[in-house]
Amino acid sequence: MLAGAAPASAQRALGTSPRDARQFDESFHKYAKRFFGVGYDWRLFKAQAMAESGLDPEAHSRSGARGLMQLMPSTFAEIQSRNPELTSINDPEWNIAAGIQYDRVLWNLWKEHPADLDRRSFMFGSYNAGRRTILRAQEMARRDSLDASKWVSIEAVAPRVQGWRHLETLGYVGKIGINLAALLVNDPP
DSSP: OOTTOOOHHHHHHHTOOHHHHHTTHHHHHHHHHHHHOTTSOTHHHHHHHHHHHTTOTTOBOTTSOBTTTTBOHHHHHHHHHHOTTOOOTTSHHHHHHHHHHHHHHHHHHTTTOOSHHHHHHHHHHHHHHOHHHHHHHHHHHHHTTOOTTSHHHHHHHGGGSTTOOHHHHHHHHHHHHHHHHHHHHHSOO
């Protein structure tokens, strides 16, 4: 098995071969460094793409999300307006760049969360469900006298947040963690 490749069972589930699993590593590394800094682990964003698209650059969702990072065309256009070099949502490199930059925008919106793991969960939860949905969950957590800066509190109130497909979001955040753990086992820092 190649270092950094997902385990064979994960590769089968994702429909990727070891070569395919490493195909976009350079782009994940490059844009993680650009938008999060030198020390930030680029594999986190690869784990996200594994959860989003199974590392399939041709992936399309029923809702219209596209590419490795499953960006909505409107989100890509918003990011592209600040980065005109991102010429196509269908180009895997630009899709990765836009997805990681969008993660950075969300990361910056959750500054009040001091623990990186919680902040990361809020970032990914917002990527999946939208920030307003997570803000509604925080308000419900506060009403229940829970610490709204902790992701575990959001998980606790999630079933009661109207209009939120919470199982999808909670599963998504958890899947990124599982994917990252698999990547770390196969390619330790």
